[in-house]
Amino acid sequence: MRDYFMATGDNPTAYRYIDWILTVPLMCVEFYLLTRLAGATKTLLWKLIIASTWMLVAGYIGEAFSDGSTSHSVTWGVLSTVGYLYVLYTAWFGEVAQLAANSKSEVIQKGVKALAWFVLVGWAIYPIGYMCMDGGWLNNAFGWTSQNVDLFYNIADAINKIGFGLVVYNIAVTESK
Amino acid sequence: MTIFLYIFIVFAFIISNLFQLFSSISIENQIIISTFFIMLVGIPHGSLDHLLLPSKDFKSKLRFYTFYLGLIIANLLVWTFSHISGLILFFIISSYHFGESQLFKFNIKNKIITHFIYLCWGASVIFSFLFYNIDELELLSNSYEDTRNLISNINLNLFSYLFLLSNVITLIMFTFFIYNKKVKANKVISEIFFLFVIHLSSFLFPLLICFTLFFIILHSLPSLVNQYNHFKKHNIEFTLKDFIYLMAPYSLVSILFLILISFCSYANVINYSVPLISIILISVITLPHSFIISKFNESLT
Numbered sequence: 302m303r304d305y306f307m308a309t310g311d312n313p314t315a316y317r318y319i320d321w322i323l324t325v326p327l328m329c330v331e332f333y334l335l336t337r338l339a340g341a342t343k344t345l346l347w348k349l350i351i352a353s354t355w356m357l358v359a360g361y362i363g364e365a366f367s368d369g370s371t372s373h374s375v376t377w378g379v380l381s382t383v384g385y386l387y388v389l390y391t392a393w394f395g396e397v398a399q400l401a402a403n404s405k406s407e408v409i410q411k412g413v414k415a416l417a418w419f420v421l422v423g424w425a426i427y428p429i430g431y432m433c434m435d436g437g438w439l440n441n442a443f444g445w446t447s448q449n450v451d452l453f454y455n456i457a458d459a460i461n462k463i464g465f466g467l468v469v470y471n472i473a474v475t476e477s478k
Numbered sequence: 479m480t481i482f483l484y485i486f487i488v489f490a491f492i493i494s495n496l497f498q499l500f501s502s503i504s505i506e507n508q509i510i511i512s513t514f515f516i517m518l519v520g521i522p523h524g525s526l527d528h529l530l531l532p533s534k535d536f537k538s539k540l541r542f543y544t545f546y547l548g549l550i551i552a553n554l555l556v557w558t559f560s561h562i563s564g565l566i567l568f569f570i571i572s573s574y575h576f577g578e579s580q581l582f583k584f585n586i587k588n589k590i591i592t593h594f595i596y597l598c599w600g601a602s603v604i605f606s607f608l609f610y611n612i613d614e615l616e617l618l619s620n621s622y623e624d625t626r627n628l629i630s631n632i633n634l635n636l637f638s639y640l641f642l643l644s645n646v647i648t649l650i651m652f653t654f655f656i657y658n659k660k661v662k663a664n665k666v667i668s669e670i671f672f673l674f675v676i677h678l679s680s681f682l683f684p685l686l687i688c689f690t691l692f693f694i695i696l697h698s699l700p701s702l703v704n705q706y707n708h709f710k711k712h713n714i715e716f717t718l719k720d721f722i723y724l725m726a727p728y729s730l731v732s733i734l735f736l737i738l739i740s741f742c743s744y745a746n747v748i749n750y751s752v753p754l755i756s757i758i759l760i761s762v763i764t765l766p767h768s769f770i771i772s773k774f775n776e777s778l779t
Contacts, residue, residue, distance in 0.1 A: 375498050382491060393479050414664070421479060422671070438498045 317454060318361045324462065325357060326350045328416075329388065331469050332397050335413055339404035345396050349388060356384030360431060369435040378431060385424060392417040412472040419465050426457035483672060486695045490679050493687060505618075505686075512690040517733050523698035524763065525728035526705060527770040546766045553762040561628050561754075568761035573600030573644075575768035579697055581669070582775040584661050595651050599673075601644035603692065606677050609641035611685035618685070622751035648673070672696075701771065704778065 329349035333341050363377025391397050392413070401413035430453030432439040439445040497503060503511075528542065536542040557564035577596030586592045608615055612634055619629035652670060655661040676696070680688045709716045709724075736759065742748045743755045750758070 371498055375495050379495055386488060386491075390484065393484060394481055417479075438494065441498070 314365050318357060321357050325353045328465055329353050332392065332416060335409055335472065336397055336400040339400040341400050349391065352384045352387040356381050364431065364434060367434055367436060371436045371441060374434060374436040389420050392420050408472055408475045412468055415468045416465065419461055423457060423461040423464060426453055430454045479668065482696055482700050483675060486691060489691060489695060494682060508684060508686045512686045515690055515694050519694045519698045521732050522725045522729040523701045524767045525725045525732060527767055530705060530774040531770050549766040550762045553765045557758050562631050564761060565628065569604060571764050571768055573597050573604055575764060575771065576600035576603055576697060578772055578775060579701060582779060585779050586660055598644050598648045598651065601640060602648045602673065603676055605637055605641035605644055606680045607685060607689050608637045610680040612637060614685045622753060624751050624754045
């Protein structure tokens with residue numbers, strides 16, 4: 302992505318989304334793997350993967366095909382957020398939360414809770430970047446330019462990917478003792 | 479995160495997109511939307527006060543009603559004597575009430591600390607609404623002579639100081655709770671996140687919208703759920719339909735009374751403007767209501 306930026310000076314939108322389309326559903330797989338012992342089904346896994354893919358595809362259309370209008374930004378932003386809210390609900394109150402609550406392992410309960418916090422706070426940083434685009438809310442209201450998009454995406458990536466990985470690693474180490 | 483905070487986030491998201499699509503929402507529409515939701519959820523949450531008080535606190539219904547109406551009349555007298563005193567009393571009572579409704583499950587043993595954190599937490603919420611929307615508050619208060627006179631008596635910088643002070647004290651106390659293991663760290667972190675979301679909504683939305691969102695979803699709705707669970711605990715066959723039927727007549731009477739008073743104000747029968755009379759009415763009702771809810775919450779812990 303750095304090379305792309307150095308060569309073109311453009312934001313590597315497509316590369317970012319190719320990265321996310323692989324890594325974000327994998328984060329959902331981590332929810333499934335954590336709760337599998339408590340009875341998580343493959344249906345849950347697919348629901349999470351579909352919701353997260355939906356979130357990303359809608360976000361990509363909103364960003365890559367933007368004509369700079371507010372209606373385009375809002376429409377695809379809303380559609381993308383529907384997917385996010387589904388994952389958020391599942392992690393905090395839905396099937397994942399219930400399976401974790403029924404699990405006898407305190408480590409898994411704490412791990413699922415930690416991952417749910419990442420979804421709530423960490424994933425919520427991405428829309429801030431999205432809304433800095435031309436026609437986006439932060440662009441209209443505060444004049445934040447599209448140059449801020451990458452800044453927020455990088456912060457969010459650093460928090461979510463490193464943090465998410467560390468939580469899962471911690472669970473794996475603790476459970477294997 | 480609680481389910482109510484999740485609902486709050488969803489609604490905040492919907493409203494933020496509506497604002498973006500329509501550029502802005504007129505103050506008239508904000509008043510209509512806010513009034514509708516306050517009547518639908520806010521008023522019913524206080525309509526069953528007479529059924530919530532533990533029976534040991536009042537030996538007869540007559541004593542209860544004397545106490546309840548006595549507090550209302552006393553508060554009305556304060557407002558009649560001095561508007562500014564009434565407003566200060568309103569801030570104190572509503573701060574405490576909001577704080578208690580949110581934090582009563584902390585179940586802290588020290589009474590002084592408990593009262594203090596309730597007050598600070600509630601103040602941090604109320605003054606965040608005012609601090610982020612101070613220009614709008616001035617604009618709204620200038621619409622009527624009596625509200626303009628009331629606000630002109632206050633140095634608005636005071637709101638900024640109180641906002642800062644209440645938030646700093648709340649955060650220090652939260653840190654103290656974690657350090658002394660008075661409350662579980664994850665509970666405190668959830669509350670800090672809760673405060674952050676309220677700050678964010680106060681920053682993003684106009685005064686009426688952010689207050690209504692908080693009052694309806696984060697205050698009234700959890701209170702209604704607690705009340706429903708209370709009745710359900712005493713009668714297993716109690717249904718949601720029963721609960722709605724139980725609340726409906728009292729809520730309707732309250733709404734009709736509010737409409738009547740507003741009409742009297744509009745027709746100049748009462749010498750106060752609709753916004754000021756609304757503040758006074760909410761204030762006088764809040765005092766006995768917060769007392770009842772305080773006792774009710776005690777019975778839950």
